[in-house]
Amino acid sequence: MLAAWRIPLPYPAEPALPAPVTIRPYLGDPVWHPGCVKLIWAALDQLDDLASQAQAEVDGHRDAGARYGRTGITAKTHAGSPSPVSDTLDELYGDLVKVEDPWRQARGYRTRPQRARGGPARRASIAFLLDELDGILRDPWSVDFGLNVLAWHHRLSKLTKSDPPTRRSPIRCPRCSERQVSRTDDGYYQCQACEKLMSQAEHDRAHSEQADELDQEVHAS
Structure with a gap:
């Protein structure tokens, strides 16, 4: 009696599984x-x-x-x-x-x-x-090449014990993450986006930390 009230399926059989993904993922x-x-x-x-x-x-x-x-x-x-x-x-x-x-x-x-x-x-x-x-x-x-370039810069x-004559630094600003950090005339570094001011030691520490983070991200992939 209960079978008479059973709702029919919209398809005759269970759908087939999709084909396995063959695309190889890359970081970035x-x-x-x-x-x-x-x-x-x-x-x-x-x-x-x-x-x-x-x-x-x-x-x-x-x-x-x-x-x-x-x-x-x-x-x-x-x-x-x-x-x-x-x-x-x-x-x-x-x-x-x-x-x-x-x-x-x-x-x-x-x-x-x-x-x-x-x-x-x-x-x-x-x-x-x-x-x-x-x-x-x-x-x-290019993973090794990119890391080598950063290591040589550091x-x-x-x-x-200084930066090159160009005032633009390659680091991200620790506050806003924008790459708009430049050296000022008095030897400090300032982000042109959020105006965060950093000493030479703070800049060098951020440079080293960001290079280490990039190294870990690449080798974790």
């Missing part, structure tokens, strides 16, 4: 968040200014400690080098061309011109990477 758009792209671009753009400041302190010893083939951010300079700063800048150039050379090959560009190591070679490599940065940061292998900032 598709690798980096747009805000991180701005941070990396600003840091890369400032590397030569910082390197030039460091070199100015040891002018006259430019080639004293140069060694070829040095790569890797954590590599140590030779204890007996008469110019550790020159060693560091030589190491920086090695890291830059370690990205430039395979990218040129992958894109079908001509081989990097032979350059004598020094300021002009470093600037040429940075200019090339800046021009190609949008494409580079869309590739999954390392050279500590080496020179």
Whole structure:
């Protein structure tokens, strides 16, 4: 009797399960968040200014400690080098061309011109990477490159104990999260969006914390 009152189903059988998702997810758009792209671009753009400041302190010893083939951010300079700063800048150039050379090959560009190591070679490599940065940061292998750029910016900032001549800082404002922090004439940093004022120590601490957060986010993905 109860069966006569049973409401019929709107479909004859249980619907089939959807096909499994085959799209591979990536962190960001598709690798980096747009805000991180701005941070990396600003840091890369400032590397030569910082390197030039460091070199100015040891002018006259430019080639004293140069060694070829040095790569890797954590590599140590030779204890007996008469110019550790020159060693560091030589190491920086090695890291830059370690990205430039395979990218040129992958894109079908001509081989990097032979350059004598020094300021002009470093600037040429940075200019090339800046021009190609949008494409580079869309590739999954760019995770290490982006983190290396931020690490080099932090390392050279500590080496020179100052920021590059450009007043714009790559950090997010700790108060409003906008990337509009600039250096003032009296040595402080101020956000142009919310007017938060920071000392050099506060700025450097925020820079270090944000770089660590970005590192954790990328490796947690």
